Amino acid sequence: MFLLLLLGFLGLAAQPSDGSLERALEKMGRLDYVGALADLEALAARAPRPAAALYYQIGVCQEILGRHTEAVRSFERARGAGARTWEIQGGLGMAYFHLGDNTRARSEFEHVLRGQPDEPTALFYLGRIDMKERRYVEAERRFRRVLELQPGDPAALFQLGRVLVLEGKTAEGEKLLEYQRRLVHNRDSLKTLLDLAASPQAPAEIFAEIGNVYLELGERAKALEALERAEKLRAGSAALGLGKAKYYTGDFAAAEEDLRRHLEAEPKDCEGQLFLGLTLKEERKYAAAREALERALALCPERTDLLGGLAEAEIQLEHLDRALALAERIVARDPLSAVGPHLVAVCRFYRNDLDGAESWALRAVERDPQNAEYHRLLRAVYLKKGDAEKARLHEKEMERLLGKPRG
CATH class of the missing domain: 1.25.40.10 (Tetratricopeptide repeat domain)
Incomplete structure (x- = not known):
């Protein structure tokens, strides 16, 4: 400061x-x-x-x-x-x-x-x-x-x-401190990488790593610039990073192309399969998304973030039993996560278990009050329960977070 x-x-x-x-x-x-x-x-x-x-x-x-x-x-x-x-x-x-x-x-x-x-x-x-x-x-x-x-x-x-x-709130605090340490590490690493990149002989791998660090830091435009430079120096050196960057910017068709190119060379790369699954899900290719996410889960079963993407694909395929089982695994693995309770709430909402949906959705909002989608779900729950006042409260909060209030 x-x-x-x-x-x-x-x-x-x-x-x-x-x-x-x-x-x-x-x-x-x-x-x-x-x-x-x-x-x-x-x-x-x-x-x-x-x-x-x-x-x-x-x-x-x-x-x-x-x-x-x-x-x-x-x-x-x-x-x-x-x-x-x-x-x-x-x-x-x-x-x-x-x-x-x-x-x-x-x-x-x-x-x-x-x-x-x-x-x-x-x-x-x-x-x-x-x-x-x-x-x-x-x-x-x-x-x-x-x-x-x-x-x-x-x-x-x-x-x-x-x-x-x-x-x-020890678990939450320690998780945040670990994130802070990783953030500081990434920023320190970036300084070193940028010094190395100043050399006229800097290889493609340096620019690919710079792009990956920028992605971690949320600086997507700089990430794309570095990753594209890496690709010009050596084709294929930054296909995974480009796929991830384009996924984050919403260019899903281009992201899919880059990710498939990466997976042709490294079919057993967990990160590549994960982002391919997430990309296909955004493209509404839910069956293909599920297959990619299942491949990723087989490669790295310890990753909880995979379970969330897979559960969302199962929900879209109307496989609520499978989705609920995955959501409950998230809750068991990461008790502090808001994702698990939110997905449980979605499953219960589609099953018309409104009390259960409300309880789990409130738990998700308590853990992550800044997520507009969590308030959107509570709005839907309260509308279906006939509680217009509570529905309106969550609608206002959703609009505030999205920055798009209605007139």
């Missing part, structure tokens, strides 16, 4: 300069905060009336360098020079937090949120203060909000995992 470094903030860009300001800002952009601080302090010493934003930037450098007491003085000077902005309050909040003054830190961050209700840095640090004060439910709420605003933020993921463990 970093403070905003704003060139035009409070008129800093208009401050007369002999070039030292530009050099300082350039150094900040290169993360050379020691050099930037020296330039900024020299500029402040020469200026007859330093701008508020100059003190602010000095405070930013001091805060990042761990000189928190000095940062407080600089931010207060910015305030004394006429600045009354949420950036100043956020800077003070961070400095007070690192000095252990949680009362003042909370006050500054709460001022930030009055003007900027969704400012993620303020939410993050308030969550950390809540953790220190053992207000775990409030801390969890704040960290989840940060992740809604900044999906995949590693610091927020780590803190959310910690607070879940402290709340006694």
Whole structure:
């Protein structure tokens, strides 16, 4: 979590300069905060009336360098020079937090949120203060909000995992912490791979691996670019990655073509069979999808995610007994997963067991309240039960998550 470094903030860009300001800002952009601080302090010493934003930037450098007491003085000077902005309050909040003054830190961050209700840095640090004060439910709420605003933020993921463990939600917290570690590992790996790719002799495998890491990180456009470059260097080197990337972007016909090309060379690849099955399911080729997913399950029976895709194919083929058995296996294998309860609820809904469908669907929503499809199912259950009020509640939540409210 970093403070905003704003060139035009409070008129800093208009401050007369002999070039030292530009050099300082350039150094900040290169993360050379020691050099930037020296330039900024020299500029402040020469200026007859330093701008508020100059003190602010000095405070930013001091805060990042761990000189928190000095940062407080600089931010207060910015305030004394006429600045009354949420950036100043956020800077003070961070400095007070690192000095252990949680009362003042909370006050500054709460001022930030009055003007900027969704400012993620303020939410993050308030969550950390809540953790220190053992207000775990409030801390969890704040960290989840940060992740809604900044999906995949590693610091927020780590803190959310910690607070879940402290709340006694140990399995969920540990699962999230493992995901956070994997995310950080992928980002570190990407830096190394990009350095290797800078060589003119970089082989296709490097670009294929870059594409795979980008896929893991959810950056699909960059993934496609790297995978296509790998394919140009050596045909077939990135067929699996291309198939997965095109599946995620909804180009199912092209995904199927790439995945089949990959499986011609490696017919016993579990990942290839899995994504072929998922792709065929999206193309409504349910019987073929089931066959591919069954092949994948035979190759890697330990993978729970296969069971979900296979259960969905069985539902579409109206094999509810098979689908229900698969869904119950998911519940048994991964008690924290929302997928198993959701699929059980779907099966019970189609069997007209509305009470059972409601119970399992509520369990799914409790575990993953941000999934619009889970609210869609509850809406259907309540409509069929004649409970229009509850149906409307879940319809509103579904529309909010999809971002498509009706007029």
